[in-house]
Amino acid sequence: MLDRSLRAALSGPLEAVAAALDRSFITPDRLTVAGLVLGLASAGAAAAQWWAAAVVLWLVSRVADGLDGTLARRRRAHGRGNDSEAGGFLDIAADFVVYGAGVFGVAWGASAAYGAPWWPFLLVLLTYYVNGTAFLAFSSIAERTGRQVDDGRSLSFLGRIAEGTETIAVHTLWLILPFWAWQIALVWSLFVAVSAVQRIIAGYRLLR
Numbered sequence: 771m772l773d774r775s776l777r778a779a780l781s782g783p784l785e786a787v788a789a790a791l792d793r794s795f796i797t798p799d800r801l802t803v804a805g806l807v808l809g810l811a812s813a814g815a816a817a818a819q820w821w822a823a824a825v826v827l828w829l830v831s832r833v834a835d836g837l838d839g840t841l842a843r844r845r846r847a848h849g850r851g852n853d854s855e856a857g858g859f860l861d862i863a864a865d866f867v868v869y870g871a872g873v874f875g876v877a878w879g880a881s882a883a884y885g886a887p888w889w890p891f892l893l894v895l896l897t898y899y900v901n902g903t904a905f906l907a908f909s910s911i912a913e914r915t916g917r918q919v920d921d922g923r924s925l926s927f928l929g930r931i932a933e934g935t936e937t938i939a940v941h942t943l944w945l946i947l948p949f950w951a952w953q954i955a956l957v958w959s960l961f962v963a964v965s966a967v968q969r970i971i972a973g974y975r976l977l978r
Contacts, residue, residue, distance in 0.1 A: 784840040791841060798842040798857050802864050805834035809868030813875030816945060819883050824875070825945045831868065832938050835861070862906075865934075869898060872941050873955075880944075880951035890955035897962035904966055908973035915977065936961070 791801075808831035815824035842857055877891035940958045944951040 784836055785844065787837060787840075789844065791837065792844060796841070798838040798845075799860055801834050801838035801841060802857065802861050805831045805838065806864040806868060807831075808834060809864075810871055812945075813868075813871035816872070816875035816948075817878040817882075819879045819948075821879070821945055821948050824879075825942060828872065828941060828945060835865065835868075866898075866902060869937065869941070870895060873898070876941075876944050876948065876951050877955075880948045884949045884951070886952035890952045890959060893959035894955050894962065897959050897966055900966040901962060901969060904969040904973055908969070908977070911977055933965075 808827050812824045812827035812831060815821075815827055838857065838861060873891050873894050877886070877888055880886035881888060940954060944954045947954065
């Protein structure tokens, strides 16, 4: 829901940081891997109940995730990149790993520290699974049939109420308030479920 607005607001700062990082030894794929490693470290910190470290690692990992695409587009614009889609594939795969690990990490930490039940976090993972299936299946079929949704990303993304911006915000919130993590997860799973239904309906209509 907020991705388009946030991307427009952050495009300038991200471009500036990408320009500063534009060195031969820093590549978009390396930034993607850095974001993956930091995201997994955040999940581990949450499981260990190191909540402050988990928040910092999580936010830095998402900054790296935002910079990889910005740097790739910058290099292509200056004729120094390539047209390979491998980076986009790596990016989405890393995102799925980080989001899933983040849910698992906070569930482990919150259950150990505050007796939080596991089932709300399992609901989140289920709704993530359905959402991922819907937009990845749509992207694949849309590419094959020439019905892509081009918003500058590697995949045809069906934006709805639960997008990347909201996901980052919720994962940050339950790391800041781990004693309310399962309640946040329960509400979030409802939002993501609604988003999944929206994506399935929208994808079906666009592909008819």
